[in-house]
Amino acid sequence: MTRNKPFIPVYPALSRTYPSDFKVDxxxxxxxxxxxxxPASLIVGARKVxxxxxxxxxxxxxxxxxxxGGEIMLETSVTGTVSLDADRKGINMSRIMRSxxxxAEKQFSLGVLAAAVxxxxxxxxxxxxxxxxxxxxxxxxESLRSxxxxxxxxxIAMELIDQGGQRLKVMHFDYVYSSTCPCSLELSEHARESRSQLxxxxxxxxxxxxxxxxxxEEKLWFEDMVALCRRAVATETQVMVKREDEQAFAELNAANPIFVEDAVRAFAHELELEPRVGDFRVIASHQESLHSHDAVSLLTEGPTFAQVSLDPMTFAGLRA
Structure with a gap:
C-alpha cells in the first residue's frame, strides 16, 4: 500500500526587513x-462614462x-474630481493632489483655483x-449691547466647475440664526392679553x-455674504452674551418673527439685489423646539440648481 506524502509548501526566500536604504531610479x-x-479589457462592469x-x-x-487686507491661514478640506471616458480603466488619483x-502655497483666489483645475x-x-x-x-x-x-x-465651500468648456464659480455659505414662530408669538400675546397668562x-x-x-470680475467676499444674510434675517446667533445682550436678543427675535417660507424668500430678495450673484439656491431648516421634526424649505433661481429629485440628505445635512 502506497501512502501519499504530505504536501510541504515551499516558500520563496523573501526578505522580511523593510529596506529603508532602497532608492528608486x-x-x-x-x-x-x-x-x-x-487597457479597456480590464474594465469591470458597464463601459460607461x-x-x-x-x-x-x-x-x-x-x-x-x-x-x-489681512490674511489668515485655515485648514481646508479639498475634493477634486474629473470625468472618465467609457473606454478608460481609471485615473491616477495622486495627480489631483500633486496638481x-x-x-497650495499661493494666497487663495479663484484664479489659483482655476489654475489647479x-x-x-x-x-x-x-x-x-x-x-x-x-x-x-x-x-x-460684537455683542448686541454689552x-x-x-x-x-x-x-463655507468654494467650488469651481469646468464642464463642456464652460467654467462656473460657486460659493456655498451656511448661516445660523434664531427663528421665532410668528404664530406662536401671536398665541403667546393672546394668552397674556385675554387671560393674564404668562x-x-x-x-x-x-x-x-x-x-x-x-x-x-468684482470679488464677492465672505464678509459680503455675511452682511447679505444679516440684512435678510437679522437674528444671527450670538457669541458673547451678558444679561443685557440676552434681553436685546429676545427683543430682536420679537421684532423679526419668521416662518421658514419667509426665510428663504428674504434671502432670495437680497441675492437678487446683489449684481455679483447669478443663479442661486437657498435651503433653510428650522429645527423646531415645538415639534419633533424640522420645518424645511428650498428655493432656487435659474437652471444651475434646478432639480426634480432631492438627495435624501438634502435637509438632514443641515445641522445648526
Missing part, C-alpha cells in the same frame, strides 16, 4: 505596474485674504473637472445654506 519606476492606466471620480476630504492649510499642492484636468486627460474647498471662516462680531466681542465661524413663543436655532453662482 527611473528604470525601476518605469517597471512598476499601473493597472489604472491599463463616469461623471465624477477623484478624491474627497484631503486636508491642508491654505492662506485666505480678508476683506480688510493642487503645486498651487486646469493642471489636473490636463494631467489626467479629462474633459470635465471639479474642485471644491471647504473651510470654517472666523469673523469677529460691548463684548467674540469669533463667529462660518462654514406664555412664551417657541424659537429655535435654524440654518440656511446659500449656494450662489459668482458672476463678473
Amino acid at each position: 527611473e528604470q525601476y519606476r518605469a517597471s512598476l505596474p499601473d493597472l489604472q492606466n491599463g 463616469i461623471q465624477h471620480v477623484g478624491i474627497s476630504h484631503f486636508r491642508l492649510p491654505i492662506r485666505y485674504r480678508r476683506q480688510d 493642487f499642492y503645486a498651487h 486646469s493642471d489636473y484636468k490636463d494631467h489626467l486627460d479629462s474633459f470635465d473637472a471639479r474642485l471644491q474647498m471647504r473651510l470654517s471662516y472666523p469673523i469677529q462680531v 460691548g463684548l466681542s467674540g469669533w463667529q465661524y462660518y462654514d 406664555a412664551t413663543p417657541h424659537s429655535q436655532r435654524s440654518i440656511a445654506r446659500i449656494s450662489a453662482v459668482m458672476e463678473g
Whole structure:
C-alpha cells in the first residue's frame, strides 16, 4: 500500500526587513505596474462614462485674504474630481493632489483655483473637472449691547466647475440664526392679553445654506455674504452674551418673527439685489423646539440648481 506524502509548501526566500536604504531610479519606476492606466479589457462592469471620480476630504492649510487686507491661514478640506471616458480603466488619483499642492502655497483666489483645475484636468486627460474647498471662516462680531466681542465661524465651500468648456464659480455659505414662530408669538400675546397668562413663543436655532453662482470680475467676499444674510434675517446667533445682550436678543427675535417660507424668500430678495450673484439656491431648516421634526424649505433661481429629485440628505445635512 502506497501512502501519499504530505504536501510541504515551499516558500520563496523573501526578505522580511523593510529596506529603508532602497532608492528608486527611473528604470525601476518605469517597471512598476499601473493597472489604472491599463487597457479597456480590464474594465469591470458597464463601459460607461463616469461623471465624477477623484478624491474627497484631503486636508491642508491654505492662506485666505480678508476683506480688510489681512490674511489668515485655515485648514481646508479639498475634493477634486474629473470625468472618465467609457473606454478608460481609471485615473491616477495622486495627480489631483500633486496638481493642487503645486498651487497650495499661493494666497487663495479663484484664479489659483482655476489654475489647479486646469493642471489636473490636463494631467489626467479629462474633459470635465471639479474642485471644491471647504473651510470654517472666523469673523469677529460684537455683542448686541454689552460691548463684548467674540469669533463667529462660518462654514463655507468654494467650488469651481469646468464642464463642456464652460467654467462656473460657486460659493456655498451656511448661516445660523434664531427663528421665532410668528404664530406662536401671536398665541403667546393672546394668552397674556385675554387671560393674564404668562406664555412664551417657541424659537429655535435654524440654518440656511446659500449656494450662489459668482458672476463678473468684482470679488464677492465672505464678509459680503455675511452682511447679505444679516440684512435678510437679522437674528444671527450670538457669541458673547451678558444679561443685557440676552434681553436685546429676545427683543430682536420679537421684532423679526419668521416662518421658514419667509426665510428663504428674504434671502432670495437680497441675492437678487446683489449684481455679483447669478443663479442661486437657498435651503433653510428650522429645527423646531415645538415639534419633533424640522420645518424645511428650498428655493432656487435659474437652471444651475434646478432639480426634480432631492438627495435624501438634502435637509438632514443641515445641522445648526
